[in-house]
Amino acid sequence: MSVLKRLNDPQLGREMIKKVKEQAAQLAGHLGRAVALMEVCGTHTMAISSTGLRSLLAGLVELRSGPGCPVCVTAAGDIEQMIALARMPGVTVATFGDMVRVPGVLSSLERERAGGARVQIVYSPVDAVALARDKPDQEVIFLGMGFETTAPMVALSINQANNLRLTNFSVYSVHKLVPPVMRALLGAGEVKVDGLILPGHVCAITGSEAFAFIGEEYGIPAVVTGFTPVDILDALHILLNKIQTGDNRVVNGYRWVVRDDGNLQAQSAIKNCFYLGDAIWRGFGVVNGSGLLIGEKFAHYDAMRKFTAERLDDAAEPQGCRCGELLRGLISPGDCPMFGHPCTPASPVGPCMVSSEGACAAYYHYR
């Protein structure tokens, strides 16, 4: 069996679950409660739900979701701004699929599209550059959201637009960084977890060492891991061991993809294009130094400068939606009174029910 197949081998997975369950039972017995872990990344939330791991470990390990779904943490004010951009005549906004359905106060990109706005779903920011090249009479605005994993790709696309000397392309950048929000989350002291599962592909860029502060400053262990069932079970095994032995160092459990110091080329692509600024996160408000804003050198590709005088302050959250608390790890989707009724993936009230990485969507699909 190939290595990639083995990482998804159900037989191996079943045996690993047995082992992890034994370990968890021992630790939970020792603690006198379920072990509380947070999976920071939305893709982990989805994988943990879809493999049934969440229910298999229920009572022994409580797996809580964190702020790692890029669509979900995009501030309500930015959603309004994106909708306003889509409404402008002569503009095409290009974005990843999930963003289109996120409800704003009165509208969404999807609704604007139904009303005649040009909203194009793309898989890569280079597709948005190609769109601008092929439609010189249209102003193409790429809605750039995501974490460290996506930011270098957007930086490269801006470079590409610059090489093509495009004047009808720009990026509305709400890119965010994960380490500062983890500091904000843990520093607030609201959420109590015994350990963290760190986002594998964010760490592919930042390196596992970028998260060493978690053990040093907050005294809990953290493991970087990937997204196959074997990766996740391996990470649980490592994490439970670390909690048991009181070893709080960050562990790179995803060595087949992640280097301890990350991808240096990607880091310099980010630095070349963006500068560090403050960002507004849904659920957190302003987190200092957590945003990537387009630098002076590429100011002409910055949709914020090109089309809006200044960034909007935050807008109102959907009424009754508890995405904010969910993203801070304080509640589970089931704790929201609107979960399942009236909030469903078909008619979402908040972004956490829209996104394929949103915790509410994950819990809803795999109830």
Next chain:
Amino acid sequence: MCLGIPALVVEVPDKEWAVIEVEGIMCQVGVHLVGEVVPGDYLMVHAGFAVEKLDLAEAKARLDLWEELLDFERAEKA
């Protein structure tokens, strides 16, 4: 959107782009961030670009360790 996919490199037409295959589908991805790649390499791909080259030997070592651990436990129980 954040979902990375492991992909096999089948062709490298120039220094910046590679043709990859994922589940029988071919497409082109940027390899600007991962240094030189050759056909047969595996890449982790995200939003049209390779994020890293995969070190499958590292994954294999981890898998083998698990097999050993599980074998050991099975033997102990028997």
